[in-house]
Amino acid sequence: MIKTAICDDEPKTRAYLSSLIQAQPFPCEIAEYASAGEYLADQKEIDLLFLDIELDPDDSGSDGMALARKIREGGSAVQPVIIFVTGYEQYVFDAFDVGAFHYLVKPVDEGKFAGVFARAAEQVMTGWKVPQRARPLVLSFAGTNKVVPLDSIYYIESSNHKAVLHMKDGEFACYMKIRDLELELQEHFFRIHKGYLVNLSYVSGYSKTEVTLTNGERLLLSKYKYPDFTKAYLRFLKKGAGL
CATH class of the missing domain: 3.40.50.2300 (Response regulator)
Known part of the structure; x- marks a missing residue:
């Protein structure tokens, strides 16, 4: 109940x-x-x-x-x-x-x-735990502002000089550099490839060549990013578990 x-x-x-x-x-x-x-x-x-x-x-x-x-x-x-x-x-x-x-x-x-x-x-x-304060993203595109909660984003893709947010309710594109988003979101996201910034909350598994998300999508994991990704993901899991 x-x-x-x-x-x-x-x-x-x-x-x-x-x-x-x-x-x-x-x-x-x-x-x-x-x-x-x-x-x-x-x-x-x-x-x-x-x-x-x-x-x-x-x-x-x-x-x-x-x-x-x-x-x-x-x-x-x-x-x-x-x-x-x-x-x-x-x-x-x-x-x-x-x-x-x-x-x-x-x-x-x-x-x-x-x-x-x-x-x-x-x-x-x-078992609910009060989350750490995480400011949502406020993005501008075509003269309008969009407020995007971080937990609605699976990953962000760099495409044709735009950042494309792959979200639970669809996609949203904005003219923003993925490296700027990487700096802003570094506590919750990790850059696994030059083209992908993933939400660590939605990583369900990984190998040396790809990361699998909870929605079933698989993204390429750069061999150069693999060591740092595994460390970052482990830190993220420990932090979430309060270890």
């Missing part, structure tokens, strides 16, 4: 999110709160929290972000997976600063919700 909670001051939003949760193929217990004060007063153990960033401050003076910080700073042995629900993407940076698992933009799409919920449920069932 996944203990879920919705904290949003809009009754219609709470009802809609509750219906989406009930439609998922996971047994869930659902609690609803209209304010940060209600959530904190209940003191119920929660596995998965859908939290409105623009939550109106109550008598406790806490909006959605302040509530998230109180939860993270509370020192509780059990920390909920937090998924922010927001009408504005501008808050995404603050969301990742409090170890949010993901964010959903209102009006919430049913298909997007199902995918995010499934991944969050897997985290709950395998």
